[in-house]
Amino acid sequence: MRIVVLAGGIGGARFLRGLKSAAPDADITVIGNTGDDIHLFGLKVCPDLDTVMYTLGGGIHEEQGWGRADETFAVKGELAAYGVGPEWFGLGDRDFATHIVRTQMIGAGYPLSAVTEALCARWQPGVRLLPMSDDRVETHVLIDDPEADGGRRAVHFQEYWVRLRASVPAHAVVPVGAEQSKPAPGVLEAIAAADVVLFPPSNPIVSVGTILAVPGIREAIADAGVPVVGLSPIVGDAPVRGMADKVLAAVGVESTAAAVAAHYGSGLLDGWLVDTVDAHATAEVEAAGIRCRAVPLMMTDPVATAQMAREALTLAEEVRA
Amino acid sequence: MRIVVLAGGIGGARFLRGLKSAAPDADITVIGNTGDDIHLFGLKVCPDLDTVMYTLGGGIHEEQGWGRADETFAVKGELAAYGVGPEWFGLGDRDFATHIVRTQMIGAGYPLSAVTEALCARWQPGVRLLPMSDDRVETHVLIDDPEADGGRRAVHFQEYWVRLRASVPAHAVVPVGAEQSKPAPGVLEAIAAADVVLFPPSNPIVSVGTILAVPGIREAIADAGVPVVGLSPIVGDAPVRGMADKVLAAVGVESTAAAVAAHYGSGLLDGWLVDTVDAHATAEVEAAGIRCRAVPLMMTDPVATAQMAREALTLAEEVRA
Numbered sequence: 001m002r003i004v005v006l007a008g009g010i011g012g013a014r015f016l017r018g019l020k021s022a023a024p025d026a027d028i029t030v031i032g033n034t035g036d037d038i039h040l041f042g043l044k045v046c047p048d049l050d051t052v053m054y055t056l057g058g059g060i061h062e063e064q065g066w067g068r069a070d071e072t073f074a075v076k077g078e079l080a081a082y083g084v085g086p087e088w089f090g091l092g093d094r095d096f097a098t099h100i101v102r103t104q105m106i107g108a109g110y111p112l113s114a115v116t117e118a119l120c121a122r123w124q125p126g127v128r129l130l131p132m133s134d135d136r137v138e139t140h141v142l143i144d145d146p147e148a149d150g151g152r153r154a155v156h157f158q159e160y161w162v163r164l165r166a167s168v169p170a171h172a173v174v175p176v177g178a179e180q181s182k183p184a185p186g187v188l189e190a191i192a193a194a195d196v197v198l199f200p201p202s203n204p205i206v207s208v209g210t211i212l213a214v215p216g217i218r219e220a221i222a223d224a225g226v227p228v229v230g231l232s233p234i235v236g237d238a239p240v241r242g243m244a245d246k247v248l249a250a251v252g253v254e255s256t257a258a259a260v261a262a263h264y265g266s267g268l269l270d271g272w273l274v275d276t277v278d279a280h281a282t283a284e285v286e287a288a289g290i291r292c293r294a295v296p297l298m299m300t301d302p303v304a305t306a307q308m309a310r311e312a313l314t315l316a317e318e319v320r321a
Numbered sequence: 322m323r324i325v326v327l328a329g330g331i332g333g334a335r336f337l338r339g340l341k342s343a344a345p346d347a348d349i350t351v352i353g354n355t356g357d358d359i360h361l362f363g364l365k366v367c368p369d370l371d372t373v374m375y376t377l378g379g380g381i382h383e384e385q386g387w388g389r390a391d392e393t394f395a396v397k398g399e400l401a402a403y404g405v406g407p408e409w410f411g412l413g414d415r416d417f418a419t420h421i422v423r424t425q426m427i428g429a430g431y432p433l434s435a436v437t438e439a440l441c442a443r444w445q446p447g448v449r450l451l452p453m454s455d456d457r458v459e460t461h462v463l464i465d466d467p468e469a470d471g472g473r474r475a476v477h478f479q480e481y482w483v484r485l486r487a488s489v490p491a492h493a494v495v496p497v498g499a500e501q502s503k504p505a506p507g508v509l510e511a512i513a514a515a516d517v518v519l520f521p522p523s524n525p526i527v528s529v530g531t532i533l534a535v536p537g538i539r540e541a542i543a544d545a546g547v548p549v550v551g552l553s554p555i556v557g558d559a560p561v562r563g564m565a566d567k568v569l570a571a572v573g574v575e576s577t578a579a580a581v582a583a584h585y586g587s588g589l590l591d592g593w594l595v596d597t598v599d600a601h602a603t604a605e606v607e608a609a610g611i612r613c614r615a616v617p618l619m620m621t622d623p624v625a626t627a628q629m630a631r632e633a634l635t636l637a638e639e640v641r642a
Contacts, residue, residue, distance in 0.1 A: 041421050041422070041425050042421065042424055042425030042428050042429075043421070072393060072395050072414070074393050074395070074413075074414035074415050074418075075396065075414050075415070075417055075418045075421065077418075078414075078415050078417075078418030078419070079418050079421065079422065081418075081443060082418065082419075082422050082439075082440065082443050083442075083443070084422050084425070092395075093393070093395035093396050093399075093414045094395050094396070094399050096396055096399075096417070096421075097395075097396045097398075097399030097400050097402075097403065098399070098403075100362050100363065100364070100396070100400065100417075101362070101400065101403050101405050103363055104362050104363030104405070107363050108363075118403075119403065121404075122402060122403050122404070
């Protein structure tokens with residue numbers, strides 16, 4: 001079975017680990033969000049791709065969910081001693097090596113997709129990991145700034161998310177460059193060849209939404225003629241992790257499992273899993289033309305996560321039949 | 322007193338520490354060799370500038386003579402895990418931060434001289450450290466290679482010095498790009514304003530020689546009309562440290578204190594210090610028109626090194642009188 005998964009960072013990576021366990025023989029292609037990529041200290045950092053790679057490759061800091069296990073911070077300390085920031089983005093020494101290799105390869109002319117493949121040659125994530133695009137797409141968030149023209153200014157998603165911890169109102173989320181971007185090599189082909197497409201419980205706006213903003217990807221999924229099943233990142237009207245509610249508000253979407261399904265829309269989504277605490281939303285989702293089931297959606301451990309993946313694949317077969 | 326010093330790496334840095342101690346009120350400008358700069362992992366590494374900066378700024382690994390104290394090697398280990406080399410050049414985590422900052426600034430358009438000044442704002446070396454040039458000059462060494470056209474090939478100085486440990490015959494030493502290079506801002510001005518110019522016991526070919534290969538620097542020193550005094554890096558017919566004899570042979574200069582003085586020449590050099598074990602060479606050097614004294618030249622500790630600097634300044638005053 002060929003499965004295509006649109007993945008953001010921590011949520012996507014953990015779901016993928018469960019999916020590999022639930023479908024060990026599946027041929028899994030991951031289309032990773034690169035909208036939160038950022039240049040730091042002259043190095044290209046791809047947080048979501050790396051989180052997937054480290055998580056599936058056994059290098060992740062388990063408790064934290066991002067970054068490397070057994071990490072040290074000598075480089076970061078030295079950069080601070082030089083007065084070079086930002087200090088709010090925590091890059092460890094082991095993680096720096098990944099960004100150094102990536103930046104060197106990009107400087108040598110390799111596209112991000114080729115670089116990602118080279119990095120994965122070490123990590124052996126057991127999936128084919130593709131960036132959504134080799135082109136630069138950068139998610140910006142419009143926030144209040146009394147000193148800026150018009151009272152607002154756009155900041156890089158990481159500045160909003162990591163430095164500001166989404167603590168200020170977001171008025172818009174813009175994937176800058178998306179309109180001009182092209183899907184990375186292999187992305188459309190993988191979608192066309194897929195037996196099922198899954199949206200993990202990743203952020204529907206800044207993760208899955210950014211991937212869908214690359215022209216051609218949304219259309220390819222809608223046209224693939226195979227079940228498209230998503231898992232709600234909202235449980236009991238609150239995001240399971242992260243601050244998805246903040247960016248949902250920015251685009252006028254309620255923080256409910258049903259509203260996120262409606263945001264994706266029945267033109268794209270065939271099936272939707274909500275958590276058992278949101279079972280009351282099932283009827284509303286189904287009324288909107290999306291098959292819906294309520295199952296436990298907390299990725300508390302690998303076993304629970306694998307079961308979620310199994311439920312998603314089961315719903316896909318229901319939809320197909 | 323304004324002192325200009327042409328410095329390589331370890332020998333130059335240690336001599337400078339002695340000079341600062343011997344002449345605490347002097348205004349010291351260091352013209353640093355950049356011919357052994359190398360791009361590694363996409364980062365610009367300036368071994369000699371960094372050795373001077375770390376040594377005078379209190380960050381050097383004392384026993385080793387280069388690199389940072391309390392160093393760790395997480396990044397290097399990870400790069401090796403990615404299969405990315407070279408592995409023969411040992412960059413530590415703290416050291417990496419310096420190269421990351423430098424590369425980022427150069428990428429942003431700053432010349433190496435401005436970058437060096439910015440790095441020194443942290444280290445406060447107590448001297449003005451200038452790269453010899455903002456232009457790229459790269460010392461190559463011609464070695465035997467049976468498989469190459471003509472049986473020889475050029476390798477980067479660091480490959481010859483660090484990877485091969487100067488264990489193969491060197492047929493030529495070529496500062497590639499030197500002819501087209503210009504002295505960095507401030508270099509010629511510092512020489513013109515100097516009261517004395519010193520050549521520390523650095524490598525006369527690949528350190529001081531490379532600096533002198535930048536068009537204008539040798540002429541400025543010769544024309545400055547102030548005492549130019551050097552200290553022999555050869556003691557008892559062998560280099561005090563490093564493998565200077567190998568590169569001296571490549572350019573047809575004997576490994577003796579007198580031969581190195583003659584190589585610099587009386588048109589450039591006014592005074593020359595040889596070690597007491599080479600006192601026999603004094604007459605030969607003086608016969609060549611260079612004032613010569615035999616004094617202890619082993620930089621065994623800061624006190625001995627300061628005394629060497631004092632002897633150099635004393636000889637400069639003798640020459641001036």
